[in-house]
Amino acid sequence: MGKSFDVTSLPGVPFVAGLAFLALYAPIFTLVAYSFNDANAISIWGGFSFRWYEAAWANREVQAATARSLVIAASASVIATSAATMAALGTTRRGAFRGQTFIYVAINQPLMVPEIVTAVALLIVFATVKVATGYAGLGYLILAHSAFCIPFAYLPIRARLEGMDLSLETAAADLYANPWQTFRHVTLPLMAPGIVAGAMLAFVISLDDVVITEFVKSAGQDTLPTYMLGQMRRAITPEVNAISTALLGLTVALLTVFFLLTRKRE
Template identity: 85%
Template structure:
């Protein structure tokens, strides 16, 4: 009789623990989405179904400015991060093993391993010195800070895509007298493009949702949507914050779904 492999679902209490975990994870989110349609002024008492707070958020000039600023920063940071991550991934995968390879991997992924508050304080010190020296206080600091933090998030799916590609295709292109640029443009880039798009979307989501680094680096009048919401929580919560959170959640889920579809393994 063939021995059966270990099955975690057969352990006593597995179903109950899994159900509790899912409830703990998703019940607050479901509650948030539900109360974003609350017609009352209070976030704790139900006043009937209404789009009132979505309309209020849509008409709020401050929310509009913060949203546009968030999108500009996230788009710019993801573009920079994805470009740098693509070059790093090409340099670390389209060649044989080399000395210091592990060290380079560690340095690229350093923002993932260091607490975000440490990165934020370090960026604050550096950019404060630059601000004093140059007098520039624009969005460039936030864009660079977000790009630096997002590089490893973009790097991982691009690297994974490249590692799954056969080098023989690029070797064949070289045998047919294609120069390195032609090989990259006509062979490597089309094959790695899904990984690049996935990395860019992941970097965009990380930048869009960031609070800690933004709080430390931003200047006056540079609130993003998450930092605006944090400020509203300090002044008193209204269901308008629930509506904004629900829209942000929906956008994040949409982008992560596309990310999953692009990076999942196909038979």
């Protein structure tokens, strides 16, 4: 090949990817724009205003719901990702063994039934436990969320591990690294992108959940999605647009800080 040629480029890839990002962000921009809308409805423009930010700022209920959503999503994604990482290591790094397919299917089970079914089942089981133990805290929601997040964390990690080269680990072992050292310094960095992908999925999946949360929550445990579900029947106020925009702003700010810090270190 005479001219320099980037082997990794595939025709149309930047175009489709660009389009995908555009499509992903178009609704988000609409949402951000309408959070500054003065009108009472989400979709009629009534001039620029901060009134929904003020409303959201004054609304303790929606703030508490948002905070609760974040706490649950953070806890559940950590638990689910840890469990999923172990399971992925257990089911891909060695030769086939009896029950491997069973584990695979069992881990993916939460994907296979509509949420409402798991929701009703959990309602019945957890209510019995709540009555018996008297404990009605956030633990039930975190446990339920951890469970349905596991497959979402597991599949990307597994996809990363499957067919991954074992030679580096063998080399490390040959150099007298103990199994923990090998794992810590060789395997873990190799599988990190899978873990990050899995954890991100688990987090957003938990943040989105409505139906299971609606059936498992006890008094005073509304999350942002169940709060909105309650509103949906009547009218959703632009207040939630404001909250979502604030949350987006916070995410972007945190990310920027994170990237500036890591860049300095390099």
